[in-house]
Amino acid sequence: MSDMNVRSDNVDVEQIMRQIRSRIREKRGVDYTEEEIRELANVKLEKFLDPRGVRSDLLDQFRRSRAAITEPQNFAFEDSTLYETHRGFIRWMRKVLNPILKLFFNPNPLIRALNIQAELNTKREQLDALHYEVMHNLVIELTRVGIEVKNLKMRVESMSSRLDFDERRARALEGVVMYRPGSAAPTGPPATVDNSRTVEGDQERRARRRRRRPRRPPGDHREVRQGSPSDSGTGGQDVPDRGDQTQVGPERAGAPPADPSTGS
Amino acid sequence: MKLAIAVQRYGADINGGAELHARYIAERLARHAEVEVVTTCARDYVSWRNELPPGVETVNGVAVRRFPVRHERKPRDFGRRSERVFRHTHSLADEVAWLESEGPASPAMIDYLAGAAFDYTVIFSYRYYHAWHAARRLHQKAVLVPTAERDPAIGLEMFRPVFRSVRAVMYNSQEERAMIWSATGNQQVPGVVVGVGSDVPQRTDPAGFRRKFKITRPFAIYIGRIDENKGCGELFDYFQRYATIFPRGLDLVLVGSAVMPVPKHRRIHHLGFLGDQDKFDALAASDLLIMPSYYESLSMVALEAWALGRPVLANGRCDVLKGQCIRSNAGLYYERYEDFVETLYSLESNGPLHHRLGQNGREFFRRNYAWPVIERKYLEMFQRLDRETAPPPIAPLPGWLARRRASLPAAESVLAGIPSGAVIEGERHG
Numbered sequence: 001m002s003d004m005n006v007r008s009d010n011v012d013v014e015q016i017m018r019q020i021r022s023r024i025r026e027k028r029g030v031d032y033t034e035e036e037i038r039e040l041a042n043v044k045l046e047k048f049l050d051p052r053g054v055r056s057d058l059l060d061q062f063r064r065s066r067a068a069i070t071e072p073q074n075f076a077f078e079d080s081t082l083y084e085t086h087r088g089f090i091r092w093m094r095k096v097l098n099p100i101l102k103l104f105f106n107p108n109p110l111i112r113a114l115n116i117q118a119e120l121n122t123k124r125e126q127l128d129a130l131h132y133e134v135m136h137n138l139v140i141e142l143t144r145v146g147i148e149v150k151n152l153k154m155r156v157e158s159m160s161s162r163l164d165f166d167e168r169r170a171r172a173l174e175g176v177v178m179y180r181p182g183s184a185a186p187t188g189p190p191a192t193v194d195n196s197r198t199v200e201g202d203q204e205r206r207a208r209r210r211r212r213r214p215r216r217p218p219g220d221h222r223e224v225r226q227g228s229p230s231d232s233g234t235g236g237q238d239v240p241d242r243g244d245q246t247q248v249g250p251e252r253a254g255a256p257p258a259d260p261s262t263g264s
Numbered sequence: 265m266k267l268a269i270a271v272q273r274y275g276a277d278i279n280g281g282a283e284l285h286a287r288y289i290a291e292r293l294a295r296h297a298e299v300e301v302v303t304t305c306a307r308d309y310v311s312w313r314n315e316l317p318p319g320v321e322t323v324n325g326v327a328v329r330r331f332p333v334r335h336e337r338k339p340r341d342f343g344r345r346s347e348r349v350f351r352h353t354h355s356l357a358d359e360v361a362w363l364e365s366e367g368p369a370s371p372a373m374i375d376y377l378a379g380a381a382f383d384y385t386v387i388f389s390y391r392y393y394h395a396w397h398a399a400r401r402l403h404q405k406a407v408l409v410p411t412a413e414r415d416p417a418i419g420l421e422m423f424r425p426v427f428r429s430v431r432a433v434m435y436n437s438q439e440e441r442a443m444i445w446s447a448t449g450n451q452q453v454p455g456v457v458v459g460v461g462s463d464v465p466q467r468t469d470p471a472g473f474r475r476k477f478k479i480t481r482p483f484a485i486y487i488g489r490i491d492e493n494k495g496c497g498e499l500f501d502y503f504q505r506y507a508t509i510f511p512r513g514l515d516l517v518l519v520g521s522a523v524m525p526v527p528k529h530r531r532i533h534h535l536g537f538l539g540d541q542d543k544f545d546a547l548a549a550s551d552l553l554i555m556p557s558y559y560e561s562l563s564m565v566a567l568e569a570w571a572l573g574r575p576v577l578a579n580g581r582c583d584v585l586k587g588q589c590i591r592s593n594a595g596l597y598y599e600r601y602e603d604f605v606e607t608l609y610s611l612e613s614n615g616p617l618h619h620r621l622g623q624n625g626r627e628f629f630r631r632n633y634a635w636p637v638i639e640r641k642y643l644e645m646f647q648r649l650d651r652e653t654a655p656p657p658i659a660p661l662p663g664w665l666a667r668r669r670a671s672l673p674a675a676e677s678v679l680a681g682i683p684s685g686a687v688i689e690g691e692r693h694g
Contacts, residue, residue: 011617011621011624013589013590013595013596013621014590014688016617017607020596020603020607020610023606024602024603024606
């Protein structure tokens, strides 16, 4: 909450939420909500990962195709299905005439094939739904991981450039190291230095620094608490221990124990 | 003036949101009119089993007339019918059958309401059997309190004529009104955003609460049924992660009966169901209230927290709660874990912010939800209806064949087409 100040009597919750979210974004780099990730997953994946031809709007396609194609109703096909009717008399007649029918052709292989097909249809329907769901979830996860990788790449780049800078700085500082008489030998080749001039200049600088520095009252070991929860993602920062406090809420508000905005 | 309050369940010990709302309104309106509550003998909202005796009794000074429910709800049948009307193209007959299955089916209650000489009947909870049938039979006297949440039921075709034909609609929030307008096109029906007040005690005893329940550390509180549907699973997940990052941050106190397992965590304290005084003492002792619910038509406990000057941390995916936080300037909201931890941290650590949000909450409650304000809105609506002429009769149901034509879209797809989001326009505080 280092950048959140509550001034005067006005509080704008939307403004506060914007501040909170911008802080989260700053900490996490590119920051996407769950909905945004889903939206991203719905555009072509080539933009992120170039998976060549993998479509990311699978679930939508699946739903569309399901809506467009009215699949014929699947039903169990048993031995008796061909002869079924709700009229008892006709059922009886068909049974009676069945031997005559079998004189013309054998319906048994047909019945068996249809029976197997009905079972296969049932299984296929279940598997289709499952496959699409799994693929859809995989695509979303892939998108999420892609974004994460991109963020990490950016962070690695930024850290390596900072490391380069630090190394250069360290080398530059090594070049101006001052050697006192009797001190250990230099580890690297020192630049040409006028010792007497450097000592004088150093003393002068120290005196100037002393003049500039304001005096701190004795015993002032104040710690300024700043930052916010995500700064302490690894447990670095924390609120002060109020374990024994029983006065909370507004009682605390007048003199907040840790108001990062004011640094108190 | 003679008023009837029609509600699915009623009793001093029945604490469902709409039922408590109905009881508060009945008790308050009883100061201005002759009020009779007409309800069922059910106590359980899942089965609607007849548990209370039929007939007339008095609850907190209000006459209550109970009628038996014709049949209990069969969960499997109701689930099957819900699946049909919510997810598939269906017919009006399917919807009527769904309503019958949902219950509480009490034709005797509807007959009584139709026969009695009430000036107006205030009907609670649009989605139940009693509300639909009573509103159709008595639409010229019907004042509907929908208590509608953003769930697929609002997308059912059967409710459109009801919303368009009742005399008035008393909304709980701007978001609820926007949703109903969009779903039913009933903008021409007189309506007002009212909500409900609460009997917040003048004095609370936070120190006494801490002593009684041995809670010494600062804490955030959740009050309500501990249920996955109320967002408690997500709350537990987020809070445990927050507790890992902040070993000395706030504790979480839960008040209410649990219908899901509460995680065993040294910083999560489940106190069970508490009486009103303990509940208000707990709220007064807390730093803030957390409302993790995804669907609310109005959160009474959030209003109570504001009345006591406590900020609210709400689930931002609930339009109503988010809208109320923004309009009141008295609460923050989260939509994911990162928001949750940052907002909770802000509320616990930033004293001036906490203080200011609390003050805004008090003011918001006083201006919009204090009992005199609520009573005035109801009475003004009745006066307005007295002056205005009654609307034309409600259109009868289509014929036998038309009712069975499966041409109505799935309610979920209708709901998906209804715009969502918090209503930012309107009175704002702070």
